[in-house]
Every structure is written in structure tokens, then in C-alpha cells.
Amino acid sequence: MSEAARHYDIAVIGGGLVGAAIAYGLHGRAERIAVLDEGDVAFRASRGNFGLVWVQSKGHGQPAYGVWTFGSAQAWPRLASELRELTGVDVRLQQPGGISVLLSDAEVQSRVAYMRRMLAQPGMPQYEWELLDPAALRALVPGIGPAVVGAIHCRHDGHVNPLKLLRALHTALKLRGAHYLPQHGVTRIVPGAGSFRLETPGGSVTAERIVLASGLGNAELAPMVGLNAPVRPQRGQILVLERMQPFLRYPITTLRQTDEGSVLVADSQEEAGFRDTIGLPVLATLAERAVLTFPALKEARVVRTWAALRVMSKDGFPIYAQSTRHPGAFLATCHSGVTLAAAHAYHLAPAIADGRLPSKVEPFSSRRFDVPAVA
Numbered sequence: 270m271s272e273a274a275r276h277y278d279i280a281v282i283g284g285g286l287v288g289a290a291i292a293y294g295l296h297g298r299a300e301r302i303a304v305l306d307e308g309d310v311a312f313r314a315s316r317g318n319f320g321l322v323w324v325q326s327k328g329h330g331q332p333a334y335g336v337w338t339f340g341s342a343q344a345w346p347r348l349a350s351e352l353r354e355l356t357g358v359d360v361r362l363q364q365p366g367g368i369s370v371l372l373s374d375a376e377v378q379s380r381v382a383y384m385r386r387m388l389a390q391p392g393m394p395q396y397e398w399e400l401l402d403p404a405a406l407r408a409l410v411p412g413i414g415p416a417v418v419g420a421i422h423c424r425h426d427g428h429v430n431p432l433k434l435l436r437a438l439h440t441a442l443k444l445r446g447a448h449y450l451p452q453h454g455v456t457r458i459v460p461g462a463g464s465f466r467l468e469t470p471g472g473s474v475t476a477e478r479i480v481l482a483s484g485l486g487n488a489e490l491a492p493m494v495g496l497n498a499p500v501r502p503q504r505g506q507i508l509v510l511e512r513m514q515p516f517l518r519y520p521i522t523t524l525r526q527t528d529e530g531s532v533l534v535a536d537s538q539e540e541a542g543f544r545d546t547i548g549l550p551v552l553a554t555l556a557e558r559a560v561l562t563f564p565a566l567k568e569a570r571v572v573r574t575w576a577a578l579r580v581m582s583k584d585g586f587p588i589y590a591q592s593t594r595h596p597g598a599f600l601a602t603c604h605s606g607v608t609l610a611a612a613h614a615y616h617l618a619p620a621i622a623d624g625r626l627p628s629k630v631e632p633f634s635s636r637r638f639d640v641p642a643v644a
């Protein structure tokens with residue numbers, strides 16, 4: 270490819286759910302868009318996640334995160350229908366409401382206190398939630414076991430098929446003329462006058478604006494453009510049970526039935542560095558909780574397991590930033606890239622195209638990590 274052909278208005282670094290959703294939202298706002306990605310062997314939360322589009326529990330300690338998440342969940346039907354129309358891929362969005370099961374009175378008390386505290390914060394969206402007693406829960410979700418003593422139900426929660434989402438976004442990018450460049454893991458960013466040079470094993474690419482959306486890779490790339498992305502891997506393991514007749518309409522934080530009938534069991538959060546391997550003790554705990562929730566699952570066969578690495582910031586909230594030292598360089602990272610896909614496509618991407626992040630994402634600036642440590 271000629272040098273001119275490798276020059277872009279905007280280059281997004283990272284082709285996971287965050288980068289792909291942003292690139293999708295840039296359509297019509299920039300002419301030449303590229304997405305640079307690594308090869309097949311890479312850490313990709315986007316291929317190993319649980320697929321929840323989740324509202325309840327988001328925003329404790331940062332109401333702006335509650336607003337951002339709730340807004341994204343509300344924009345999700347638009348994203349799903351646009352992707353279906355454009356690509357023919359149905360990402361199987363369902364937003365019937367979601368449930369967190371509680372297995373002891375102590376869990377009930379602590380969860381209810383958490384929800385009340387969170388929703389009492391100034392600026393927090395007042396979305397609906399309720400505590401279900403066992404009878405009300407069983408009426409909603411037949412088959413729940415006697416060990417479950419209550420549940421939080423929030424009607425704004427949902428789930429999606431995350432692999433279909435990634436495929437739909439990439440198909441849309443291709444159809445809309447964006448260039449997807451695999452084997453282009455960026456090793457160095459060289460800021461120049463009015464543009465950036467991105468060095469990769471697949472050759473150099475230049476772009477007037479760049480978006481660092483490379484998940485865990487952002488930690489290394491950010492300082493090259495005067496930004497800071499203190500993200501670390503947090504491992505999550507998932508158990509996949511055999512396909513079953515539909516029995517579970519509502520996604521649960523720890524368990525959901527996919528559009529294809531498989532049951533996914535999840536929710537481990539482990540500090541294991543970059544080791545994305547599974548471990549039997551954690552899987553056994555997940556299985557135990559699943560059987561306590563639905564005793565009938567005791568008979569179900571496990572067909573697959575995997576582990577993947579979340580992209581976790583120090584405080585668990587997203588990081589959206591623009592470089593003051595190198596204007597035109599932006600950064601986006603978060604640990605709920607499925608839920609936030611619509612916010613990234615419809616709110617973050619247009620702001621990046623305009624060259625200025627909106628005030629509603631100001632609380633997510635990496636400047637919040639600049640507080641000097643107390644001696």
C-alpha cells in the first residue's frame with residue numbers, strides 16, 4: 270500500500286468491543302477510518318465475556334457512571350436494530366430485566382443497603398429496582414432452589430450474544446468502508462506536526478487523530494502520547510453447560526441462558542496477572558453456586574470452560590481521556606464494554622470526531638489518578 274493509502278483521518282488502535290464500537294460510531298463523521306489490531310493470539314476480553322447489558326449495581330461511588338450506563342442500556346435497542354439492518358447479524362439483545370440472587374439474609378441486607386446508598390447519591394438516575402422475596406422470585410423464575418432467600422430485580426437489565434456483537438460491528442465497519450488492519454499491533458506512537466505515526470510489524474500507518482482502545486495494551490501505549498491508563502488484568506472464568514430447552518427468561522448476574530440454549534455460569538473476579546488459564550477450585554465454586562440457584566442444573570453436563578481477562582482500572586470506572594500534550598490523541602477503556610457499546614458508538618465516538626470529549630465523561634478522565642500518594 271502507498272504511503273498516502275496508509276494515511277487516515279482517524280485510526281482506532283484495538284479491534285475489541287470498545288475500539289469496534291467507537292469506529293462504528295465514527296461513520297459519517299470521518300472519511301478514512303482504520304482499526305489496527307493484533308493477530309489471533311491476543312488478550313481479548315471481547316471474546317471471553319458474559320454478555321450482560323447491565324444497569325443494576327453500576328454507579329456506586331460515581332453517579333456519572335450510573336448515568337452513562339443507564340443511557341447506554343437505553344440506547345441499546347437502537348444499536349441492535351441498526352446492526353441487524355445493516356449486517357443481517359442479530360445480536361440477540363433481550364432486555365427483560367435482570368436478577369441478582371441472594372443466598373443468605375446477610376447478602377440480602379448488604380445488597381439492599383448497597384442499592385439504597387447508590388441511588389441516594391446526588392445525580393444518580395432513579396431507575397426502578399425491587400427486592401423480591403422467595404415467593405415472588407419463584408413466580409418470576411420457576412426452578413429457583415430453596416437456598417435462594419431473595420433477589421434484586423431491575424427491569425432495565427438485559428443480555429446479548431457478545432460474539433455476534435463483535436462480528437456485527439466488524440461486518441458493519443467493513444460494509445461502511447473502514448479499513449480493518451490485523452497483524453498491526455502498535456509498538457510505538459510517534460506524534461508529529463498534525464498527525465501521528467503508528468509503528469507496527471505490518472508497517473507504519475499515519476493518522477490525524479488516534480483513539481487508544483487497545484484494552485490492556487493501553488497501559489503501555491498511553492504514555493507515548495502523554496496519557497495515563499492504569500489498567501490491570503482481572504481474570505474471569507466461565508462454565509458453559511449443555512444446551513437446554515429455554516427455562517430462564519431473565520439473565521442473572523451469575524448465570525444466563527443464551528439465545529442458543531447453552532447456560533453460562535460466571536462471575537469470578539481474580540487477580541491473577543496475565544494468566545488467562547482456568548482453575549478447578551474457582552470453577553467448582555461457580556458450579557456450586559449455580560446448583561444452589563437451580564438445583565436441576567446438577568444433572569447438566571459441562572461442555573466448555575474458559576478464562577478471559579477483564580480490563581480493570583484502579584477504581585473500576587472507565588477511563589476516557591484526550592491528550593493535552595498531543596491534541597488529537599484520545600483514550601477509551603472500561604470493564605463493561607458490552608453494556609457500554611451503545612454509549613461508545615452514539616456519544617463517545619461523535620465527540621472524538623468533533624475533537625472534544627463531552628463534560629459528561631469528564632469524571633472519567635485519567636486525571637483522577639494523578640493525586641500524589643500521601644507520604
Ligand SMILES: Cc1cc2nc3c(=O)[nH]c(=O)nc-3n(C[C@H](O)[C@H](O)[C@H](O)COP(=O)(O)OP(=O)(O)OC[C@H]3O[C@@H](n4cnc5c(N)ncnc54)[C@H](O)[C@@H]3O)c2cc1C
Nearest residue numbers: 283285287314315318319321455484486505604606607608
Ligand atoms: C469473564 C468476563 C466477563 C465479562 N462480562 C461482561 C458483561 O457481562 N458485560 C459487559 O458489559 N462486559 C463484560 N466484560 C467486559 C468486556 O468484555 C470488556 O469491557 C470489553 O470486552 C473490553 O473491550 P476492549 O476492546 O477494551 O478490550 P479487548 O477485548 O481486550 O480488546 C483489545 C483489543 O486491542 C488489541 N490490542 C492490544 N494491544 C494492541 C496494540 N498495541 N496495537 C493494536 N491492537 C492492540 C487486542 O488484540 C484486542 O483485539 C467481561 C469481561 C470478562 C473477561
